[in-house]
Amino acid sequence: MEIGIIGATGYSGNVLYSLLKQHPQVTKINLYGHQQTNSTTSYLDEEIPSFQGEHLPLQAFNAEKIMAENDCLFFATPAGVAKQLATPLLAADFPIIDLSGDFRLKDPAEYSKWYQQPAASAEQLAKAEYGLCEFNDHPTAAYIANPGCYATATLLGLAPLIIEHLIELKSIVVDAKSGVSGAGKKLSASSHFSFINENAWLYKLNQHKHIPEILQQMQNWDDQVQAVQFSTTLIPITRGIMATIYAQLKPGITPKQIDDVYRKHYQTKPFVRWRSTELPMIKNVTGSNYCDLGYGYNPATNVITVVSVIDNLLKGAAGQAVQNFNLMWHFPETTGLPQLPIFP
Ligand SMILES: NC(=O)C1=CN([C@@H]2O[C@H](COP(=O)(O)OP(=O)(O)OC[C@H]3O[C@@H](n4cnc5c(N)ncnc54)[C@H](OP(=O)(O)O)[C@@H]3O)[C@@H](O)[C@H]2O)C=CC1
Numbered sequence: 001m002e003i004g005i006i007g008a009t010g011y012s013g014n015v016l017y018s019l020l021k022q023h024p025q026v027t028k029i030n031l032y033g034h035q036q037t038n039s040t041t042s043y044l045d046e047e048i049p050s051f052q053g054e055h056l057p058l059q060a061f062n063a064e065k066i067m068a069e070n071d072c073l074f075f076a077t078p079a080g081v082a083k084q085l086a087t088p089l090l091a092a093d094f095p096i097i098d099l100s101g102d103f104r105l106k107d108p109a110e111y112s113k114w115y116q117q118p119a120a121s122a123e124q125l126a127k128a129e130y131g132l133c134e135f136n137d138h139p140t141a142a143y144i145a146n147p148g149c150y151a152t153a154t155l156l157g158l159a160p161l162i163i164e165h166l167i168e169l170k171s172i173v174v175d176a177k178s179g180v181s182g183a184g185k186k187l188s189a190s191s192h193f194s195f196i197n198e199n200a201w202l203y204k205l206n207q208h209k210h211i212p213e214i215l216q217q218m219q220n221w222d223d224q225v226q227a228v229q230f231s232t233t234l235i236p237i238t239r240g241i242m243a244t245i246y247a248q249l250k251p252g253i254t255p256k257q258i259d260d261v262y263r264k265h266y267q268t269k270p271f272v273r274w275r276s277t278e279l280p281m282i283k284n285v286t287g288s289n290y291c292d293l294g295y296g297y298n299p300a301t302n303v304i305t306v307v308s309v310i311d312n313l314l315k316g317a318a319g320q321a322v323q324n325f326n327l328m329w330h331f332p333e334t335t336g337l338p339q340l341p342i343f344p
C-alpha cells in the first residue's frame, strides 16, 4: 500500500514515519507539507537529522494528487489544519487517519468553545469515527479521528468502571501528567529546559481541550455522566503520560469485582495490560503501544485509584494511529507495532 503523511517533520509524524517504514503492508510512503512550499524542495533527512538517508521530498499539499498517489492518508498536523485541508478528501470518502483533534467532537459548538476556532461542519463531523481502538475495533468510517493522548490514557483507565456502572459518577477526579513531547516540536516558554527541568506545572485547569473529548466518550458509555474533573500537569520527562483516576465505589461493589471487570474487558486487547494491584509506572510502557493499568482501594474512604500509563507519542498518537490503520484495513491489530517497551 502507498501511504501519505502530512506533518512527518513533527514529533508524532516522526514516530508515525518510523512505524510505517517497517510496516509489512506499506510499500511506499509519500510526504506532504504546507499548501505553499518555498521554491526549493526540502527533504525529510534534511529536516530530521536522525533520519539520515531517508531522502524523501516534502511535497506541497494537493488533495487530487494525494488521492491519486496513495491508498490512505495520515494527518499529523496541529489542530485547525485537517479541517481546512480535508474537505475534498472527505467528500470522496478517501481513507484518512487524523491525529489531530479536528474531527473528534461531534458538536461543532463544543469544538469552537474548546479549540477557540470555527469547527468543521456538523455533516463533516458526522462522517468521522472516534478511534479509541479497544472500544471501536470494527471501524466503518473512511475518516478516523485518532484520540488525544490524555484522553486515551484517561478513557482506557475509566472505561470498565463507567460501562459496568461501578462508581459514583459525580466523584470522578482525574489527575493527568505528561512529558514535554506532548506539546509538539514548537518551542514555547513552558518547553524551555530552564522552565520545566526540576519543575511540575499544572496548566489549563478546567480549560483543557481533552475535557469535552473525554466527556463525549464517557457519555456514550453511560448517558448519566454529566461532568468530569480533569487536570493536566507538565512534568520534566520527554515521553509519557500518567493519568491517576480517583472515584468512590457504589454501595456493595467490592475491589475483587473491580479486578474481575478490568480483566474481562481487557483480556483480549493486545495493547492494554491489566496489572491489578501492581501499579504501573511510565517507564513500563515507554517506546511501546501499551497502556498499562493498575489499581488500589482504600476502605477508609471507599475510593478506588486507577493508574493508567501510556507513551504519548505511541499509544497516545502514532502507535494508536497505526493500530487504527490495521483495524481499518483488516490487518492483525498488532502489525508493525513494537512489542516491547524500552527499558531503562
Ligand atoms: N505530541 C503528542 O504527544 C501528541 C500529538 N497529537 C496531535 O498530533 C498532531 C501533531 O502533533 P505534534 O507532532 O506534537 O506537532 P508538531 O508541532 O511536532 O508537528 C506538527 C507538524 O505539522 C506540520 N504542519 C503545521 N502546520 C501545517 C499546515 N498548515 N499544513 C501542513 N503541515 C503543517 C508541521 O510542519 P512544519 O514544521 O513545516 O510547520 C509539522 O510537521 C497535533 O494535532 C497534536 O495535537 C496527539 C496526541 C499526542
Ligand SMILES: CC(=O)N[C@@H](CCC(=O)OP(=O)(O)O)C(=O)O
Pocket: 079, 099, 100, 101, 147, 148, 149, 150, 178, 179, 180, 181, 182, 183, 209, 210, 232, 234
Ligand atoms: C504537554 C502538552 O502540552 N500536551 C498537549 C497535548 C495535546 C495533544 O497533543 O492533544 P491533541 O491531539 O488533542 O491536540 C496539551 O496539553 O495541549
